[in-house]
Every structure is written in structure tokens, then in C-alpha cells.
Amino acid sequence: MPEHRAPSSRRRRGRPRGGDSGARERIVDAAVAEFGARGYDGATIRAIAARAGVDAALVHHYFGTKDDLFTATIDAPLGPAKAVPGMLAGDLDTAGERIVRYVLETWEDPAFRRRGVAILRAIVANRRSTSLLVGLVSREVLGRIADRLEGPDAERRAALVGSQIVGLMVTRYVLELPPMASAPVDDIVAAVGPTVQRYLTGPLGPPP
The missing domain is CATH 1.10.357.10 (Tetracycline Repressor, domain 2)
Incomplete structure (x- = not known):
């Protein structure tokens, strides 16, 4: 019999998690903290994503570039x-x-x-x-x-x-x-x- 595998828990990077309606707000909050602590040049999308607990690709999904994210903040x-x-x-x-x-x-x-x-x-x-x-x-x-x-x-x-x-x-x-x-x-x-x-x-x- 063919082996039955449990459905994969992996999801496509850069897409919101199901039911994670607060991801966008967490990203903005994390961006505020990073920009405030490190300035515009020192803050990175990767660091902002890590602080928000999301993939960097998800930040780009919601906001595009760092300029766009900064403008939102x-x-x-x-x-x-x-x-x-x-x-x-x-x-x-x-x-x-x-x-x-x-x-x-x-x-x-x-x-x-x-x-x-x-x-x-x-x-x-x-x-x-x-x-x-x-x-x-x-x-x-x-x-x-x-x-x-x-x-x-x-x-x-x-x-x-x-x-x-x-x-x-x-x-x-x-x-x-x-x-x-x-x-x-x-x-x-x-x-x-x-x-x-x-x-x-x-x-x-x-x-x-």
C-alpha cells in the first residue's frame, strides 16, 4: 500500500499564515522599534522580520521595499x-x-x-x-x-x-x-x- 503522509505544515514564504491577522501590525511595530533603535540605514528587513516573528518575504509581501515600510511607519x-x-x-x-x-x-x-x-x-x-x-x-x-x-x-x-x-x-x-x-x-x-x-x-x- 502506498505510504500516507500527513499534510505538510510548510507554507509558501511571503504569504500570511491562515488566521494570522495581526502579522501586518506586528511588522509595523517591529519596524518602529528597529528604525528607532538603529536608524534608517541600520535597520534591515531581515531584522524587522525577526523581531516581528515572520519571514522576511512576508514583510516584502505587505510593504514592498524598506522605503515603503518606512513610509508606513x-x-x-x-x-x-x-x-x-x-x-x-x-x-x-x-x-x-x-x-x-x-x-x-x-x-x-x-x-x-x-x-x-x-x-x-x-x-x-x-x-x-x-x-x-x-x-x-x-x-x-x-x-x-x-x-x-x-x-x-x-x-x-x-x-x-x-x-x-x-x-x-x-x-x-x-x-x-x-x-x-x-x-x-x-x-x-x-x-x-x-x-x-x-x-x-x-x-x-x-x-x-
Whole structure:
């Protein structure tokens, strides 16, 4: 009689395990940790896969290249910033403080902050990752703000708002620059909100 073999437990590399719906999220979490610990150049797909407990081929299956994976992880620090254009759908005359408060309250969540800080540290340490961030910010944040503001100086105003938001995240949460790092959220909103409001709707000096 022919020998009956048990069904093979092997699966094709690069394909999700049946029922392993959390693989993609584990890969992103592992990428955040690797990029934060080793920077963009030091992190490898193989190391990220090992940390996530998956095949390297599965990382490529979900994300393609390391650039693509890094771009996916940028969603953490840019989550609040990418929501800014939606906030501008309301009354522009009160949007400045609204934007600053939303960004700060999102980053005050410890789990969000840990992930965001790790990625921002990787970004500022590497020219390649910086260029990826610039492209994403320009497309997802500044372009949408400029579309809402319209006018001949809309792009300039959008860039100023973006610089204020990103600068706020870096000084408070990455550099932990005193006294910015320890200031109450309400105090920062009161101080920075009017500046963002001026960039949105107030008078600007002549372009440099």
C-alpha cells in the first residue's frame, strides 16, 4: 500500500499564515522599534522580520521595499498633522488653537508618543528618511492646507503652519527641550495657537 503522509505544515514564504491577522501590525511595530533603535540605514528587513516573528518575504509581501515600510511607519508621528486639513473645514478664525490642542492631546498618549518619538529620531538622523518625510508632509499635509486657504500666499502659509506643528512635536517630545517638555498643554495652546492662527489668516511679512 502506498505510504500516507500527513499534510505538510510548510507554507509558501511571503504569504500570511491562515488566521494570522495581526502579522501586518506586528511588522509595523517591529519596524518602529528597529528604525528607532538603529536608524534608517541600520535597520534591515531581515531584522524587522525577526523581531516581528515572520519571514522576511512576508514583510516584502505587505510593504514592498524598506522605503515603503518606512513610509508606513511615518503615519505615527504624522497622524495628528495629517488631520489638520480636516480641522480647517470649520471656522478658519478659530482654527489655530484647535490645531495645536489636537496635536498635543494626541501626542500626550504614552503609547502613541513612544512610537512617534522612535520614528522622528530615525527621521532626523538620516538624509534618506528625511527626504521621505518631506515628500509625505508636502503631499498629505501642506498641499491640503494650501488647497483650503487658497490665495496667492496659500503655499507659504501652509509651510509656516507645518513648520510650527513639526517643530512643536520635535522640541516637546523628541528633544524634550525645557521648559517646553514640561509645560501644561493649556499653556502651550495659549502661546502657540495664536501664532498658528496668524500663519493661517493673519498678516504676513514680505516673502524672504
